[in-house]
Amino acid sequence: xxxxxxxxxxxxxxxxxxxxxxxxxxxxxxxxxEIRLPLPILPLGPGPLYPLxxxxxxxDDNAVLRWDEQTLSAIRALKTGPTINxxxxxxxxTAMYDAWASYDATAVDSRGRLRADPTLRRPAAERNDAxxxxxxxxxxxxxLLEVFPARAGDFRGLMSGMGYDPDDTSTDPASxxxxxxxxxxxxxxxxxxxxxxxxxxxxxxxxxxxxxTPDQVNDPFRWQPLRFVDASGNTxxxxxxxxxxxxxxxxxxxxxxxxxxPGPTYKTLGLLDEEVTDTLxxxxxxxDLTKVRAEYWADGPHSETPPGHWLLFGAAACRAxxxxxxxxxxxxxxxxxxxxxxSIAAWNAKLHWDYVRPITAVRTRMKGKLVLAWAGPxxxxxxIRGETWSPYQxxxxxxxxxxxxxxxxxxxxxxxxxxxxxxxxxxLFGARVTIKPGSSFIEPGATxxxxxxxxxxxxxxxxxxxxxxxxxxxxxxxxxxLNGRDLGASVGQNAWAKAQTYFNGTAGG
Numbered sequence: 001x002x003x004x005x006x007x008x009x010x011x012x013x014x015x016x017x018x019x020x021x022x023x024x025x026x027x028x029x030x031x032x033x034e035i036r037l038p039l040p041i042l043p044l045g046p047g048p049l050y051p052l053x054x055x056x057x058x059x060d061d062n063a064v065l066r067w068d069e070q071t072l073s074a075i076r077a078l079k080t081g082p083t084i085n086x087x088x089x090x091x092x093x094t095a096m097y098d099a100w101a102s103y104d105a106t107a108v109d110s111r112g113r114l115r116a117d118p119t120l121r122r123p124a125a126e127r128n129d130a131x132x133x134x135x136x137x138x139x140x141x142x143x144l145l146e147v148f149p150a151r152a153g154d155f156r157g158l159m160s161g162m163g164y165d166p167d168d169t170s171t172d173p174a175s176x177x178x179x180x181x182x183x184x185x186x187x188x189x190x191x192x193x194x195x196x197x198x199x200x201x202x203x204x205x206x207x208x209x210x211x212x213t214p215d216q217v218n219d220p221f222r223w224q225p226l227r228f229v230d231a232s233g234n235t236x237x238x239x240x241x242x243x244x245x246x247x248x249x250x251x252x253x254x255x256x257x258x259x260x261x262p263g264p265t266y267k268t269l270g271l272l273d274e275e276v277t278d279t280l281x282x283x284x285x286x287x288d289l290t291k292v293r294a295e296y297w298a299d300g301p302h303s304e305t306p307p308g309h310w311l312l313f314g315a316a317a318c319r320a321x322x323x324x325x326x327x328x329x330x331x332x333x334x335x336x337x338x339x340x341x342x343s344i345a346a347w348n349a350k351l352h353w354d355y356v357r358p359i360t361a362v363r364t365r366m367k368g369k370l371v372l373a374w375a376g377p378x379x380x381x382x383x384i385r386g387e388t389w390s391p392y393q394x395x396x397x398x399x400x401x402x403x404x405x406x407x408x409x410x411x412x413x414x415x416x417x418x419x420x421x422x423x424x425x426x427x428l429f430g431a432r433v434t435i436k437p438g439s440s441f442i443e444p445g446a447t448x449x450x451x452x453x454x455x456x457x458x459x460x461x462x463x464x465x466x467x468x469x470x471x472x473x474x475x476x477x478x479x480x481x482l483n484g485r486d487l488g489a490s491v492g493q494n495a496w497a498k499a500q501t502y503f504n505g506t507a508g509g
C-alpha cells in the first residue's frame with residue numbers, strides 16, 4: 001500500500017503575517033513533518049556596525065597584533081587541529097606577555113621570574129613602545145620557532161622586516177632582545193612536559209581504542225571513526241585527535257573536571273531518535289543564511305580553527321577600540337589562555353562520554369528508511385535513504401575526528417566571549433562580515449545567491465551563532481552546544497580571574 005508523505009512548512013513573517021505552503025508526495029513511508037521558520041531579522045546594536053574585514057591586519061598594527069596574525073597564518077598554512085592550535089596560541093601570547101611584563105611597573109610574568117628576581121624589571125626610562133615591541137617580537141619569534149618550525153622562513157621574514165636580527169640570541173636583560181629570548185625559553189621549558197606530547201607529534205598517550213569501527217556500530221551511543229576519501233583522493237580512516245588533551249597542564253583550571261558538564265541526556269534510543277529528528281529537521285530546512293553560517297563558523301582544516309577564530313576576534317576588538325600595545329598584550333594573553341583551558345575542558349568531556357556524532361546516529365537509526373534532508377551539493381532537500389545522509393560539510397571532511405559531546409566550538413566561543421566581555425567592560429561587539437555570492441566551498445558558484453551579511457552586535461550573539469552553526473551543519477546535537485557554551489563561560493571567567501592576578505602583581509608562586 002502506498003503511503004502519502006505530508007509536508008507542512010509554516011513561514012512566520014517578521015511583521016506577524018503567516019504564509020503556509022504544503023506539498024505531498026507518494027513514497028513508501030509514513031512521514032508527517034511541520035517546520036516553522038521565522039524569517040531572519042538582522043540584529044541591531046547600539047552604535048555603528050563595522051565590517052570585520054576592515055579590522056584585519058593593517059600597516060599600523062602594534063607588535064603584539066602583528067605576531068598574533070603571524071601565528072594565525074601559520075595555523076592556516078599547517079592545518080593543525082584545534083587543541084594543538086589553542087596550546088600554540090597560549091604559548092606565543094604568554095611569551096609575549098611575559099616579556100612585556102618586564103616593562104610594566106606592576107604586572108608579573110607567568111613563570112615567576114620577576115618575583116624571583118626583581119632586578120629583571122626594567123627601569124621607567126625603558127618603558128616605551130620601542131623597547132616593548134622588540135622584546136615581545138623576540139619572545140614571539142622564539143616561541144613560534146618551537147611550536148611551528150615548518151614556518152621558520154615566515155617568522156624570520158617578519159623579524160627582518162621589523163628591523164630585528166633573527167639570529168640574535170642574547171639573554172642580557174639590559175637589552176630588549178635579552179628580555180624576550182629568556183621569556184620565551186621559560187614558557188617553552190614549562191610547556192615541554194605539560195602532557196600534550198608535543199615531542200612525539202602530539203600522539204595519544206591514553207591508549208584509547210574506539211568501541212565502534214568504520215564498518216560496525218557496536219554501541220549506538222559511542223563515537224565512530226569514519227572512512228572517507230580526503231581532498232587528495234586518499235581513503236583515510238579517522239583517528240581520534242589528541243584524546244590525552246584533558247591531561248594537559250591548564251592555565252587556571254584546578255583540575256580537568258573542575259567544570260565538567262552534566263553529559264548528554266539522550267541515553268535511551270527513544271531520546272536519541274528525537275535528536276536524530278532534530279538534526280534531520282535542521283538539514284531539511286537549510287537556507288542560504290543557515291548554510292553561510294554553517295560554513296563561516298566551520299573552521300575546518302583550511303582555517304585558523306575555533307580558538308584562532310576568537311583570537312582573530314580579539315585582534316579586531318583591539319583595532320576597533322584603538323588599544324595600544326600594553327592593552328593588546330594583556331587582552332591576548334588572557335584570551336589565548338582561556339582558549340587553552342577551553343580545549344582542555346572540552347576534550348576532557350569528549351573522552352569522558354565518548355559520545356556519538358549525528359552522522360553515525362542518523363545513518364544507524366534511519367537505516368532502511370526514507371528521510372527528508374539536504375541531499376548533497378546542489379541537490380537541495382530531497383527524500384534520501386537514511387544510511388546515506390551526510391552533514392552540510394565537504395565530503396572530504398564529513399565530521400571532526402573526535403567524539404561529539406561537548407561542542408568544542410561552543411566551549412571555545414563561550415570562553416572567548418567571556419574574556420572579551422570582561423576586558424572591554426561590555427558585551428558590545430558590533431561586528432559583521434558579508435559573504436560574497438557563490439563563495440561556498442561546499443556549493444561553489446551557487447551559495448549564497450546574494451551577498452549575505454553575518455552580524456554580531458554583541459560577543460554573546462557571536463557565541464550563539466557559532467553554537468547554532470554546528471547544529472545547522474549537522475555536527476552537533478543541542479546538548480553539546482548549550483552545555484558547551486556554559487562550560488566555556490565558566491572556563492573563561494576562571495581564566496580571566498587568574499589573568500587579573502598577573503596584571504595586578506598579586507599572583508603567587
